[in-house]
Amino acid sequence: MSEPSKVARRRSAGMGFIMVAVLIDMISIGLIIPVLPPLVGSFTNSAANHTLAYLMVAFAFGFANFIGSPILGALSDRYGRRPVMLIGFCGLALSFFVTAMATALWMLVAVRVVSGAMQANASVANAYVADISAPDERAKRFGMLGAAFGMGFILGPVMGGILGDIDLHLPFYVAGTLALINWCYGFFVLPESLKPENRRPFTWRRANPVNSLKKLSSLKGVGPLVFVIALSGLAQMILQSSWVLYTHFKFGWGPKENGWSLFAVGVMSVLVQGFLLPKLLKIFSPQRLVVLGLLSSTVTNFVWGASTAGWMMYAIIGFNLLGFAVNAAMQSLISNAADASTQGETMGAVSSLNSIMAVLAPVVGPGLIYFVADLPQGDWRIGAPFYFCAALQALSLVFAWRHFARTRPAATVAV
Template sequence: MKLSRGLPAVPFVLFNIFLDILGIGLIIPVLPKLVGTLVENAQAQAWWLGAMLIAYGFMQFALAPTLGSLSDKWGRRPILLLGVLGLGVMFFVPAFSDSLTVILLSRVLGGMFSANIAVAQAYIADVTPKEQRAAAFGKIGACFGVGFILGPAAGGLIGEYSIRLPFILAGTLAILNFFYGLFILPESLRIKNPNAVTFARCNPISSLLELGKFKQIGALLVVIALSSFVQSLLHSTWSLFTTFRFHWSPMDIGLSLVAIGTVTGIIQGKFIKSLLAFFGPKRLILFGLLSGAAAYLGFGLITVGALAYLIIVLNFLSMAVTPTLNGIVSEEVPSADQGRALGAVSALGSLMGVLAPLLGTPLLVHTSHMAPGSVLGGLPYIICSGLLLLAALIASLHFRSHPRA
C-alpha cells in the first residue's frame, strides 16, 4: 500500500506522535517545580522527581512489546486510541492532585500508555512499502524533534503563570486528539496475528531475543542500544554540562536544544529520503555513527559554547541513523509481528533512557569540580564518542557478514 493511500490516517498518526511528545515536553519545565511545592526540602524533591522519571521510562520499557503484540492481534486502531485517551487522563492528574503518591502513580500509568509510540510505528509500517519505511520513520523522528522544540518552550512560558496549567493543556490536546482519531482513523492491519498474547511474547527480554534471531537484524540491536544510550545520556546531562562548561543560562540551554531539534526535524522530515538514495542504508548508518562519534568528542573537548552550534549542524548525518535502523528492522519482520518487533526496539530505547542518567549524571557531577578547560570535564561525552565508534565497528562487521542487510 502506498504511503499516500494511508491518508488521512498517516497524518493523524504523525500528529498523534507529535501531540504525545508535545504533551510530554510541556510538563518537562514544570514537573520539578510542582514536586518542589509538595516536599519540604531539595533532597526529597530530587528523590521524588527521580522516582517519577525512572518509573515513566521503566513502564515504557516493560509495556512497549505488550502493546505492540496486542496491536498485532486486535488491530492498531483500538490500541492507539486507548493509549491516547489514557495518556490524556494521566496528564490531568498532576493538575489537580496534591498527593505525590498519586502523581507518581499517574507517571507510572502515563509511561504505560505512552509506550503506544511503537504501535504508531507499526501503523506506519502497515501502510508504507518496505523500501520507503526508513523515510517514513524519519517523519516520526521529525515529529519528536518539533515536539521537543515547542513543548518545553511553551511549558516554560505557561508555567510562569501557573505550574499546573501545562498539565491541563497537555491533557486537553490528548483528549481532542482521541476524539479526532475516533472518527477519522481507519484500521491499518489487514491480517491479524492469530497467536495468543502470552507473557513469553510480551515481555521485553524475550521479544528482544526473538528479534535478535533474524539474521539481518542480529547485532544491529547492540548498535541500536548503544546509539540510544548515547542520545539519552546527552539529554540527561546537557543542561548540567553546558552550565558547568560554558556558564550557559537556561535561555542558552533552551536555544541549543531548539537547534538540536531543528536539525533533527529537517533531516528526518525532509532529507532522509535523499540521504538514503545517495548513501544507501548501510553506508548512511556507518557514516552517521562516525559523525556522531566525532561530534561527541567535540562536545567533550570544546570550551567555547558557540562551537557547540557548529558541531550540531555538522553532525546532521547522525540524525538519520535511528530511522534507518528502524527501517531495516521493519523490513525484515513479517507484517503480523510488526507491533511486537517495533515494541521491542522501543523498549530497548526506553531501557537505555533509564540507564543513561544513572551513569551520566554521577559521572558529570564527579568531574564538575575540574577546571572548565579540563579534558576530564567532558569525560561523559568522550565516553559517548567511544561507544559510537564501537557501534560503528559492530555495524560494519554485521553488514559484511550479512551483505543484503
C-alpha cells in the first residue's frame, strides 16, 4: 500500500474513533437536559425563584468554561488531544454523580463550576478532526462530527425524559456511568491525533482567554467572523438555556415532552450534517451556506417565540434545515485559517468565545423568562427569549454578509 493510501486509511479510522467518543459524550450530556431545570426547581418555591436558581447554575458552568477552555486547548497543543479529552470525561462523570446526590442548591452551583473548568471536549474534538483532515475535507468532516453531536441529542434527551419521569436523579447516575465508559474507551482505544512535530510548548500567555480571542480575530480571513460566532452562539445558547423553561411555562410540557422535542432537533441535526451537508456544499460555498443558514435561523427563532401550540415547535424544527449547517461551515472556515500547530489553541479560543456567550445566555434567556414566567400559559410574551434570539441571528447575518461581500468568494469545497 502506498504512503498516501496509508495516511488516508489512518485518517478515516481516526474519524471513526472520535465520532464514537463524541457520540457517547453527547448522549451523557443530552440525558440531563430535560431534567436539570426541574431538579433545580426542586430546591425553589416559585416560578421566579426557579428561573433565578437555574440562571445561577448555568452561569457557573459558562464562566468556568470560559476560563478553562483556552487553557485546555493550549494543553492539547502541547500534550495531545487524547489526555485532555480524558480529563474532560472525568470532569463530566464527577459533575453528574455529585449533581445526582446534591441536597442543596449551592452544591449544584459548585459542581457546575468544577465541570465547566474541566470540560472542553467539544473544542478538543474539533481540533482532533482538524488534525486528521486535509483542509478541503474539513467542512464535510465537521459535518460528520456535528452529526455525532446530533445523534447524541437524539438518544440522550429522550432517555433523560423517560428516566426523569421515573426519578429526577436517575438520568444523572446513568450519564455519569456513560462518562466513565467513555473514559475507558478514550484510555484503551482512542488514538492520539496530534503528531509530535506539530506540538508546541504551553505558555500561560497563549492560554489567557482574552489573548486567545485577540489572536483568533487576527487570523487571516476571520476578522468580523468573530462577531458572527459570538452573536449566533449567544442566540443558540439562549435557546438551549430557555427551551425547557419556555415550553413548560407556555405549553405545560414536562421532561418527557421536552425529551421528544429535543429528539426532533437531534434528528434534523443528523440528517443535515451527516447526510445533506456534502450535497449542500456542492451547491453552496461554506460562506454562502453560513449566510443562508443565519437567515433561516432568524426566521425560525421568531416563529418559535410566536408559536401558539406545542406541535408548531416540531414543524418549525423541520423548516430550519439550512440553520443546522451553519456551525460546520463556520468551523471549516476558522480551522482552515489556522496552521497545524495551533488547532487546539484556535478551537479553544472559539470554545472560550462560546463560553462567554454561555455566561451571558442564562442571564439573558432565563432572565427574560423571569419577567414573563407568571403570565398565563400560552401568552405570546413568554416567547421573549426567542424574539431576542431572532434579533441576534439577524445581526450576525449582517456581519457575515458584509464580511463575505468584502472578501473574494472561495471556491466550493470539494467533497
